[in-house]
Amino acid sequence: MSIPHGRNPPAAVPFNRHWNAPGEAEAVAEALRSGHLCGDGPFTRRCQERLAALLDGTPTLLTPSGTAALELAALLLGERPGSVVVPSFTFPSTASAFALRGLTLRFADAEPATACVSAQTIAAAAAPDTVGVCLVHYAGIACDMEPILALVRARGWWLVEDAAHALGGAYRGRPLGTFGDLAAFSFHETKNASCGEGGALAVGRRALLARAEILREKGTDRSRFFRGEVDKYGWQELGSSYLLAEVLAAVLSAQLAAFAAIQERRRAVWLRYAQALAGWAREQGIALPQPPPWAQPAWHAFWMVFPDLAARSAFISHMRARGIIAPFHYQALHVSPLGQRLGGCRGQCPVAERLSDCLVRLPLFAGISETQVQLVIDAALAFRA
Numbered sequence: 001m002s003i004p005h006g007r008n009p010p011a012a013v014p015f016n017r018h019w020n021a022p023g024e025a026e027a028v029a030e031a032l033r034s035g036h037l038c039g040d041g042p043f044t045r046r047c048q049e050r051l052a053a054l055l056d057g058t059p060t061l062l063t064p065s066g067t068a069a070l071e072l073a074a075l076l077l078g079e080r081p082g083s084v085v086v087p088s089f090t091f092p093s094t095a096s097a098f099a100l101r102g103l104t105l106r107f108a109d110a111e112p113a114t115a116c117v118s119a120q121t122i123a124a125a126a127a128p129d130t131v132g133v134c135l136v137h138y139a140g141i142a143c144d145m146e147p148i149l150a151l152v153r154a155r156g157w158w159l160v161e162d163a164a165h166a167l168g169g170a171y172r173g174r175p176l177g178t179f180g181d182l183a184a185f186s187f188h189e190t191k192n193a194s195c196g197e198g199g200a201l202a203v204g205r206r207a208l209l210a211r212a213e214i215l216r217e218k219g220t221d222r223s224r225f226f227r228g229e230v231d232k233y234g235w236q237e238l239g240s241s242y243l244l245a246e247v248l249a250a251v252l253s254a255q256l257a258a259f260a261a262i263q264e265r266r267r268a269v270w271l272r273y274a275q276a277l278a279g280w281a282r283e284q285g286i287a288l289p290q291p292p293p294w295a296q297p298a299w300h301a302f303w304m305v306f307p308d309l310a311a312r313s314a315f316i317s318h319m320r321a322r323g324i325i326a327p328f329h330y331q332a333l334h335v336s337p338l339g340q341r342l343g344g345c346r347g348q349c350p351v352a353e354r355l356s357d358c359l360v361r362l363p364l365f366a367g368i369s370e371t372q373v374q375l376v377i378d379a380a381l382a383f384r385a
């Protein structure tokens, strides 16, 4: 099978490539044959059970994307007007889900060592009208949750974990995605477990589960009807459609069945990069990720922070010339075009701005070969900042 590519020649080492889990194609065929193609069929149930098992029993609902899970979280929690604190260094969905609900955004800066927000940066961004926080466990490495939970409880805020990177990660042994009132997971193609596009909402605050089911089912109590709990269903609330089609749930069920193997492979590659590049990175003034003592990483991303934008651009070109795709992300949201229209300005979140200019990720996916890992390491070691 060839590596998908657009007008560029195929990369020797793409940044990411979907890995076909054992039984994935058979599960898709079974879903197609079953005649049950819409959401909430047997494959959805299987995925939700597997996710709950990874999340200490927290109930989960599959959604069409991580973005949809965040939007469902915002529908559930965002009734009280005010502002929400979100990281500046994140994907736009973390913020837009809440802004779409009418909440004002307040951008929190990142900690340089983890690229995550902290209790200090959240408190600095909050305002008297703040009603909630949505944090991101960047790259699957936990935010420091104890001080954050203490802050959130003291102020009476709700908490959402954007756990798009974090399935399989933990904070002091407790799974990420079990700390917030709600947590959003992503199964986008680039994530550790993937079905192309997909997501899940974990409902930590159990009292929200019944309403979550209703809002996800177009505002109706159809889920209760299908379980035989009511004899007809009707329009109960303003909701939307946030179900994942069964064919995609079939892919995800195979991925989740192989999750331990996926994590083991990603961990091995991550640790290999860390070990092989440590001396070179020190010499070149490049920072590598250092998981803090509280974090058991989810091994979602291996990243490096270059001394400046010019060095990062030179590294990306150097790798591309050797057929290796090493991309950067994210544009700090407060200085994005929309962020600036919302009042964001340079200097407001200096760490996020620096990460935005200087961070690069290396290829990391379950199917990466030993030869490809070595190509990445050799190419990086040949670079001089």
Ligand SMILES: Cc1ncc(COP(=O)(O)O)c(C=O)c1O
Residues within 6 Å of the ligand: 065, 066, 067, 068, 090, 091, 093, 094, 136, 162, 164, 165, 185, 186, 187, 188, 197, 198, 199
């Ligand atoms: C931190 C973060 N949150 C949310 C999302 C959105 O997830 P999805 O692409 O499944 O909508 C992403 C996507 O990459 C992400 O990185």
